[in-house]
Amino acid sequence: MTTKLSLRAEGEAISPQIETEEFFVNMGPQHPATHGILRLLLKLDGEVLQEITPYIGYLHRNFEKICENRTYTQVIPYTDRLDYIGAMNNNLGYCIAVERLMGITIPERAEYIRVIMAELNRVASHLVWLGTFALDLGAWSVLLYCFREREEIMNLYEETCGARLTYSYMRIGGVSSDLPDGFVEKAKRFVNYCRPKIDDYEALLSKNAIFLERTKGIGILPKELAINYGVSGPLLRGSGVQWDLRKEEPYSIYERFKFDVPVGTNGDCWDRYKVRIEEMRQSLKVLEQALNDIPQGETLAKVPRVIRPPKGEVYFRSESPRGELGFYVVSDNSPKPYRIKVRAPSFSNLSCISEICNGWKVADIVAILGSIDIVLGELDR
Numbered sequence: 256m257t258t259k260l261s262l263r264a265e266g267e268a269i270s271p272q273i274e275t276e277e278f279f280v281n282m283g284p285q286h287p288a289t290h291g292i293l294r295l296l297l298k299l300d301g302e303v304l305q306e307i308t309p310y311i312g313y314l315h316r317n318f319e320k321i322c323e324n325r326t327y328t329q330v331i332p333y334t335d336r337l338d339y340i341g342a343m344n345n346n347l348g349y350c351i352a353v354e355r356l357m358g359i360t361i362p363e364r365a366e367y368i369r370v371i372m373a374e375l376n377r378v379a380s381h382l383v384w385l386g387t388f389a390l391d392l393g394a395w396s397v398l399l400y401c402f403r404e405r406e407e408i409m410n411l412y413e414e415t416c417g418a419r420l421t422y423s424y425m426r427i428g429g430v431s432s433d434l435p436d437g438f439v440e441k442a443k444r445f446v447n448y449c450r451p452k453i454d455d456y457e458a459l460l461s462k463n464a465i466f467l468e469r470t471k472g473i474g475i476l477p478k479e480l481a482i483n484y485g486v487s488g489p490l491l492r493g494s495g496v497q498w499d500l501r502k503e504e505p506y507s508i509y510e511r512f513k514f515d516v517p518v519g520t521n522g523d524c525w526d527r528y529k530v531r532i533e534e535m536r537q538s539l540k541v542l543e544q545a546l547n548d549i550p551q552g553e554t555l556a557k558v559p560r561v562i563r564p565p566k567g568e569v570y571f572r573s574e575s576p577r578g579e580l581g582f583y584v585v586s587d588n589s590p591k592p593y594r595i596k597v598r599a600p601s602f603s604n605l606s607c608i609s610e611i612c613n614g615w616k617v618a619d620i621v622a623i624l625g626s627i628d629i630v631l632g633e634l635d636r
Contacts, residue, residue, distance in 0.1 A: 263371060265329045270621050277305060280617075284313050288391050290622040291631030295608075302616045307609050314635040322595040327353055327427060327562040330592065335421035337597065337633040340383050343376035343412075344575040345633075346425035352571035352582040353427050356564040364552040365429035368510045370545050371442065372412075372424065373507075374538040378449065379408045380576035381531045383540075385456060388528070388625040392469045397459055404452050407445050414438065427562055431553035443546050453535055460528075470524035474611045475621035477522060484607040488504050488578025490627055494522035500574040511548075512541045524626040531628075561590050577601055577628055580613070599633040 282288075282295040289295065292313035298306035318337065324328050334349045347369055354361065361369075386401030409419045414435045416424040422594040424431055460466045476486070481494040491498055501509040517533035519526025564586040572581040579583040581598030604627050612620055 259309070281593075282617075282620070284310075288624065290387060290625070290629065291634075293478065293629070293631055293634075294403065297620070297625075299373050299617070302618075304612055304615055304617065304620060307612045307620070309605055309608060311605075311631075311635055314611050314631045316636065318636040319595050319597060322592050326590050326593065327564070327592060328594070331427075332421065332423045335423055338575060338577060338580070338601070338630045339632045340375050340630055341380045341576040342420065342422050343372045344380075344573065344580065346422065347373050347507075348571065348573040348575065348580045349572065349582050350425045350427050352569055353562070353564060355571055356567060356569040356584055356586055357427075357558075357562070359428055359556050359558060361429055361507075361556055362553040363550050364433075365554045365556070366544050367549040368430050368434060368554060369425065369507055370509065370512075371542060371549070372415075372422075372430075374541050374545070375408050375411065377440070377538045377576045378535050378542075379405045381535050382408075382485060384531060384576075384628045385528075388628075389460060389466075391621050391625045392466060394460065394463070394466065397456060400455065400459075404449055407448070409513055411438065411442060411445065415439075426555060428558040429553070431555075433554045439546050439549065442542065446546070450536070450539055453532060457532060467525070469619075469622050470528060470626070472521070472547065473524045473615065473619050474626060475523045476607060476611050480607065481522065484610070485603040486578065486607055487603065488574070488576070489527055489534060490578065490604050492517065492531045493527035493626075494520040495520055500572060500579060504572070506571070506573055509541075512544045514538075514540050524622050527626040527628075532636065550558065550605055563590055572598065575600060577630065577633075578604060580633075597633070597636060599629075599636065601629040601634040605629050605634060614625060 277298055277300050280297045280299055282297055284292045284294040296308040296310065297304055318333055321333060330349065331346060334345040337345045364633040382401040382405040385400035389397035412422060413419050415438065416431065434635050476494050478494045478496055479494060481491050495518050497516050497518050502516055514537040517530050519530055566588045567588055568585045570581060570583045572579050578600030580600055583596040584592055585594035587593040612623055
C-alpha cells in the first residue's frame with residue numbers, strides 16, 4: 256500500500272525550492288538574557304536574524320526631570336540608581352561636574368579615596384559582567400566564583416558607608432566620611448587575593464572549546480562603525496580604539512598612576528571579553544598604587560551648607576565601567592539645578608546592536624548582547 260507522499264516517478268528530482276516566510280519574535284521584556292527590562296523585536300528567517308529592533312523605556316524613572324526639583328546634594332542618591340552596578344563611578348562623575356561649576360578644590364586624601372572607590376567598583380562591575388556573560392553561554396561555575404570575589408568588595412564598601420549597592424558615598428567637595436580603621440590593609444589584601452583569581456577565570460574560559468566557539472568571530476564591531484555610533488568603554492576598546500578618559504582627559508588624580516589601556520583587534524565578543532579581563536588587572540594596579548600613596552588629611556572641602564553654584568553650565572565626562580559617562584549641568588544660581596542631562600554609555604553602546612547582530616542566529620544574539628554589557632537603569636533613566 257502506497258501513500259500520497261510516495262507517489263513520485265523513479266529518478267524524478269525533488270525541487271530544492273522551499274517557500275519560507277519571515278516571522279517576528281519578542282525577546283523580552285522579561286527575558287533573562289536581556290539583563291533587565293529590555294524588549295528586542297527579532298525578525299527571523301528560520302533561526303537567522305534578519306533585523307533587530309530594541310525597545311527601551313520600561314525602566315524610565317524620570318531622573319533628569321526629578322533633578323530639577325531636588326537640591327544639588329539630594330541628586331547624589333539618584334545617581335546611584337543610574338548604573339547601579341557602578342554606582343560609585345556615577346556618584347563621582349556628578350560630583351566632579353558640580354565641583355567644576357563651583358571651582359572647588361578637593362583635599363588630597365579625598366581624591367585618593369575617590370580613585371580607590373571608583374576602581375574597586377570597576378572591578379566589581381566587571382566581575383558581575385563576567386559571571387553573567389559566562390552564565391548566558393552555559394558556564395555556571397564562573398558566576399559563583401565572580402560573585403565570591405565581588406562579595407569582598409561589597410564588604411569593604413559596607414564598612415565604609417553602610418551600603419552594598421547604592422552607596423551615596425561621594426559628596427560635592429569630597430566624600431561623606433573617612434575610611435574606617437583597617438580599610439587600607441584589608442583593601443591591599445583584596446588586591447593580592449584577587450590577582451590570581453583573574454588567572455583562574457581565564458583558565459576556566461579562555462581555552463574552553465564551547466566558550467571559544469560562542470565568542471570568536473561573533474558580533475564583530477568594526478572600528479569605524481564603533482566611532483560612528485559613539486560607543487565607548489570596553490566595547491570601543493575591543494574594536495581596537497585606544498580611548499580611555501582616565502588617560503586621554505585625566506580627571507581627579509588619575510595622571511599620577513601607571514596603568515595600561517588594553518585593546519582588542521577584531522571587535523568580536525572574544526575581544527570584549529579579553530579587554531574586560533585585562534581591565535580588572537589594570538584596576539588592581541591602580542588600586543595598589545593609590546593604597547600605598549594615600550596621604551593623611553581632610554576628606555571634605557569647605558563648601559557652603561546650601562550649595563548654589565554661580566550661573567553657568569558645565570559638561571564633565573568620566574570613564575565608568577561601561578564607557579563615557581557625561582553629566583551636563585546648568586545652574587541659575589538657585590539651590591536646585593536648572594537642568595541636568597546624562598550621557599549614558601549604555602544608550603550609545605546598545606544603538607549599534609542592529610548593525611552587529613544581523614545574519615547571526617538567535618543563540619548568538621545572547622552572546623552579542625551580553626558582550627555589550629548594558630545596564631537598563633542608566634539606559635532608560
